Amino acid sequence: MRRWVGKGRHAVASLAVNTLEAANRRRERTTPPPSADQVRFLLLHAYGMGGTIRTVFNLAGYLAKDRDVEIVSVLREAEQPFFPVPPGVRISYLEDRLEPPAGVRRLLAGRPSRLIPAEEAAYHRFNMYTDLQLARYIRSLNTGVLIGTRPGLNLVAASLAPPGVITIGQEHVTLQGHAEPVQTMIKRRYPQLDALITLTKADLRDYRALLRRKPRKLARIPNAVPPMTGGIADLSTKTVITVGRLTRIKGFHRLLDAWKQVTEVHPEWKLRIFGAGPQEENLREQIETLGIGDTASLPGPTADVGAELEKASIFVMSSREEGFSMTLLEAMKKGLAVVSFNSPHGPKEIITHDHDGVLVKPRTVDNLAAAIIRVIEDEPYRRHLAGNGLKTAAKYDNNAIGAQWDALFEELLQPRRPRPARPADQAAT
Known part of the structure; x- marks a missing residue:
C-alpha cells in the first residue's frame, strides 16, 4: 500500500x-x-x-x-x-x-x-x-x-x-x-x-x-556595515560588550565561564551581553551560580547597537559557529578592540590575528579569558587592534x-x- x-x-x-x-x-x-x-x-x-x-x-x-x-x-x-x-x-x-x-x-x-x-x-x-x-x-x-x-x-x-x-x-x-x-x-x-x-x-x-x-x-x-549613530569609542570605558541572539550556538555560556576568570583579576571591568532569546533564563541562572552578578549583565535587546558599542572598549564574539558577523564589523567600525573565537566562515575572513583583532582557538574558555585579560591589561595593544579595525571596517562601507x-x-x-x-x-x- x-x-x-x-x-x-x-x-x-x-x-x-x-x-x-x-x-x-x-x-x-x-x-x-x-x-x-x-x-x-x-x-x-x-x-x-x-x-x-x-x-x-x-x-x-x-x-x-x-x-x-x-x-x-x-x-x-x-x-x-x-x-x-x-x-x-x-x-x-x-x-x-x-x-x-x-x-x-x-x-x-x-x-x-x-x-x-x-x-x-x-x-x-x-x-x-x-x-x-x-x-x-x-x-x-x-x-x-x-x-x-x-x-x-x-x-x-x-x-x-x-x-x-x-x-x-x-x-x-x-x-x-x-x-x-x-x-x-x-x-x-x-x-x-x-x-x-x-x-x-x-x-x-x-x-x-x-x-x-x-x-x-x-x-x-x-x-x-550599516550606518550607526554617534562617534568612535574612546577606549577608556572599562566595559566589554557582545551582541546577539541568546541561543546556544552563540556560546555566551562559555563567555560567562571565561568572564569568571577575568573578573577575578579585574573586578572593575563590566560585561554586557545584549540580546534576547531562549537561553536568557539559563544565562541569568549561570551568572548567579558563578557569583558574577556585580560585573556581568543581560540588558536585553537594543535597536541602537551603535550607541551601546560606543560605550565599550572591547567586543567579544564567543560563537560556536559563526557566519559573516555584522556585529563584529560594527564593533570595528566603532573603534573597539575585538576578541573572537576562530571560525573559517566569518571571523577568520574578517580578522587578521594580532593586527585588527584577536583570534582564539574555538570553544576554549581558558584561552578566551586569557585573550580578554591581555587586551584589558595592555592598553597600547588594545589601541593598536582598534585602530587597524577601523581600517578593516572601511572596506565594508555601504557604498562599496x-x-x-x-x-x-x-x-x-x-x-x-x-x-x-x-x-x-x-x-x-
Whole structure:
C-alpha cells in the first residue's frame, strides 16, 4: 500500500511540475525584457530582531536610492518592525499573525508546509497557508528581481518564479549549517536560480564543490556595515560588550565561564551581553551560580547597537559557529578592540590575528579569558587592534558593497540561458 501511495505522490508532483512548466512557456511569449528597476526581498519575519533582518534592511535602503524596493515578510507578528525602515522601502506581509485565523487561513494554517523542507531550521514557522500566499505572490510577479534570504525561500523562488523574474538566493548562514536533506534539495534546485550569493569565501568554496550545475552567477558579496549613530569609542570605558541572539550556538555560556576568570583579576571591568532569546533564563541562572552578578549583565535587546558599542572598549564574539558577523564589523567600525573565537566562515575572513583583532582557538574558555585579560591589561595593544579595525571596517562601507550589487544586477540583465528543468520532487516536499 505504501508503495502505491509513494507512486501517487510522485505522479501528483510530476503533474504539478508539468503544469507549471506549461504555464511558464505561455508566459514567456508576453514576458517583458528583464529589469532590475523593481527589487523584492523575501524575508521570514521583517518585524523581528536579528542580523539577517538588519542587513536586509540595510541593503534594501541602498537599492531604494534609484529602484522600487519592497520587503515581503512571510509573517507579521508585531505592530511595527523592530528596526527602522529605510527611506523608500516598503514592508508588506503574507500572513498577519496578530489577527486570529478565519476562513481559508484557519483551515490551512494548522497544516504543515509542503513547500518548505521539513528539515529547514524555520520549518515550524511556515504552514500550508503561507505556502499558498508565497505561491500566489511569486506567481503574480512579471519582471524585476526577487531575492530570497534563507534556504526555504530560495528553494521556493527557484521553483515558482515566472520566466521574466531574475531570482537571487542569498545565504546568511553556512552551507554546512543546513541539514543534509536541505543540502540535497539545494543541490537539485539552486541551479535554477539566476544567482547565488554567499557572505564568505569559505562558503563560496563549499557551494562550488556541492553544485555540479551552477546558477548563472555564483559569487561572494559580504554584508555592508550599516550606518550607526554617534562617534568612535574612546577606549577608556572599562566595559566589554557582545551582541546577539541568546541561543546556544552563540556560546555566551562559555563567555560567562571565561568572564569568571577575568573578573577575578579585574573586578572593575563590566560585561554586557545584549540580546534576547531562549537561553536568557539559563544565562541569568549561570551568572548567579558563578557569583558574577556585580560585573556581568543581560540588558536585553537594543535597536541602537551603535550607541551601546560606543560605550565599550572591547567586543567579544564567543560563537560556536559563526557566519559573516555584522556585529563584529560594527564593533570595528566603532573603534573597539575585538576578541573572537576562530571560525573559517566569518571571523577568520574578517580578522587578521594580532593586527585588527584577536583570534582564539574555538570553544576554549581558558584561552578566551586569557585573550580578554591581555587586551584589558595592555592598553597600547588594545589601541593598536582598534585602530587597524577601523581600517578593516572601511572596506565594508555601504557604498562599496552596494556597488557590487549594482554590478551583479547589470550582469544578470544580460541575455539569459534557459533555466534547467525543474525537479519533479518540488511539489512533494
